[in-house]
Amino acid sequence: MIHAAYVHIPFCEHICHYCDFNKVFLKGQPVDDYLSALEKEIKLTLSKTPTKSLNSIFVGGGTPTALSEKQLERLCSMIQHHLPFTNEAEYTFEANPGDLTEDKLKVLFDLGVNRLSFGVQSFNDELLKRIGRTHKAEDVFRSVEAAKRIGFHNISIDLIYGLPGQTIEDFNQTIEASFLLETTHFSGYSLIIEPKTIFYQLHNKGKLPLPDEDDEAAMYDLLMNQMEKHGYQQYEISNFSKKGYESRHNLTYWNNEHYYGFGAGAHSYINGVRRSNYGPLKKYMTPLENHQFPIMDESKLSEKEMWEEEMFLGLRKIKGVSIEHFIEKFGKSPHVIFEDVINELVKKELILVKDEYISLTKKGLFLGNEVFQAFLLN
Incomplete structure (x- = not known):
């Protein structure tokens, strides 16, 4: 919902x-x-x-x-x-x-x-x-x-x-x-x-x-x-x-939750699909005159992309990513999917694992982009 x-x-x-x-x-x-x-x-x-x-x-x-x-x-x-x-x-x-x-x-x-x-x-x-x-x-x-x-x-x-x-x-x-x-x-x-x-x-x-x-x-x-x-x-x-x-x-x-995005250039995330509307006003308004969606681009995320987004979006929160919620959502632990990444980032003191959450350290807050990029799987 x-x-x-x-x-x-x-x-x-x-x-x-x-x-x-x-x-x-x-x-x-x-x-x-x-x-x-x-x-x-x-x-x-x-x-x-x-x-x-x-x-x-x-x-x-x-x-x-x-x-x-x-x-x-x-x-x-x-x-x-x-x-x-x-x-x-x-x-x-x-x-x-x-x-x-x-x-x-x-x-x-x-x-x-x-x-x-x-x-x-x-x-x-x-x-x-x-x-x-x-x-x-x-x-x-x-x-x-x-x-x-x-x-x-x-x-x-x-x-x-x-x-x-x-x-x-x-x-x-x-x-x-x-x-x-x-x-x-x-x-x-x-x-x-x-x-x-x-x-x-x-x-x-x-x-x-x-x-x-x-x-x-x-x-x-x-x-x-x-x-x-x-x-x-x-x-x-x-x-x-x-x-x-x-x-x-x-x-x-x-929290990587679904949301509507209405208007010129707006983005939405609905049922695993990310969409972006046309930005120029005429390109946005013309399809709607014929009751068509003004979608410029849409992409259905793969399971791998969903894992990645759950991590690098959730790690922006100070509380971090809930391991339990990740398992409920995807059926497996982030430790299974990202074992090497997590171990390396813990070693660098950029993230910590505590109380069933994976979160940024104080050092990690300053180097967030490095952390987020690490969770992009090849």
Whole structure:
């Protein structure tokens, strides 16, 4: 049974220099036609692969809150009408600080949204400008305060470290400022230079002054220590929360569970099949005019691929991979399938086996990619 859904809204009022998500400038785009196509995809998918109830809905982008109040109301009403979920479900909207008015907040709150995820990234105004963000630090405080005033209490913020020209002290100041918001959840990601981004072009020209690896590692260590000091539990490599506020959306991925993915460029995992939709709006919307799925690519995973994914996704969680659950799912122990890999990684002190879980060590947290790659069988 599928218990989670991702909904993609690809419109942005500006494009950040590091972002490689599927997005387009909002101005002049056929937003209402896109919402009609999105509704068709949701109806078509649920008619073919129904579910009884979702415990997580995540609306991401792009910038979902760049839509007008009327369009947001239409989107939320559509989700409420077609996707089965209760008040106990986690229902998240991504938002940019500064562009989320109280009227928009009220629309979201009144139509069932109970969690907000703000793309803050930094509290250094100069650095925000350098990475292509249009908000300022004061906008973050204003937006979070407004959300709390409307009634939202489950609020997450994203931070990025390893940014161009960023120092360890600067990142520490950002972390300290973020605690003043008293939110329930944090995500902290290291900057990744992705193709087809402004940063990628600058990096290739040698015009992107990034912190060195040691400084980036020090920023991650600082993030983990500060989160623990302020009462936020690290439950995944990049995610921290107050007790009981772990993101169900994130855990759906790391638990390797099935989920719907709706919208242009969205990915889904249903009945062992991973699918990705067309990203360009026209390519996404045209098949749906004829009640056909807008699938660009699909792949049914082999059993070997399922084993691999269970390990390298599950190891992102601080708790790690449950040996018992792995056996229940696949009929054999990971020790049988990955004996040599596990032994080698334990020897390198990158993973440990304890209390029926296989998990990353502190050293392994810093060298996660090396660990994950080791579980890719030849």
